[in-house]
Amino acid sequence: MKSEAYLFGGVAVFFLLTDVAYIWFAREPAGIAALTVSCFMASVIAFFCLVNHRRKGARPEDRRDGEVHERSGRLAFFPPHSRNPVVTAAGVAICAVGVVYGFWLFLIGIGVLAIGLLGMVLEFADRDDG
Numbered sequence: 753m754k755s756e757a758y759l760f761g762g763v764a765v766f767f768l769l770t771d772v773a774y775i776w777f778a779r780e781p782a783g784i785a786a787l788t789v790s791c792f793m794a795s796v797i798a799f800f801c802l803v804n805h806r807r808k809g810a811r812p813e814d815r816r817d818g819e820v821h822e823r824s825g826r827l828a829f830f831p832p833h834s835r836n837p838v839v840t841a842a843g844v845a846i847c848a849v850g851v852v853y854g855f856w857l858f859l860i861g862i863g864v865l866a867i868g869l870l871g872m873v874l875e876f877a878d879r880d881d882g
Contacts, residue, residue, distance in 0.1 A: 753805040754814060760798035767791035831876055840868030 771787035812818030843865025850858025
């Protein structure tokens with residue numbers, strides 16, 4: 753993840769330089785805030801990638817002599833069909849409509865959203881990874 757850390761570090765430096773130039777020439781608070789937050793977000797990702805690289809070491813794709821079979825094996829658990837993403841999307845849509853039409857509809861949307869989120873989180877909670 754060292755290359756990703758360098759990539760996002762470069763993005764953070766770009767946003768920092770752009771932010772300094774924007775502060776100097778434009779002095780507009782919304783753009784300054786957006787560029788500053790972008791710099792911080794890229795810095796956080798770069799820091800995460802660098803810490804992960806130091807903790808776990810080089811991955812096979814980071815080395816020139818790395819082979820595909822070194823990374824092979826079981827990748828992850830991919831769940832079958834589920835109704836919970838649709839319920840979550842409906843909850844978000846009801847919340848958005850509730851902002852326009854009334855707080856009562858927004859609260860109903862929060863309830864539907866909570867049901868969908870809890871369903872996604874707990875649907876495979878009792879699954880054995882073994």
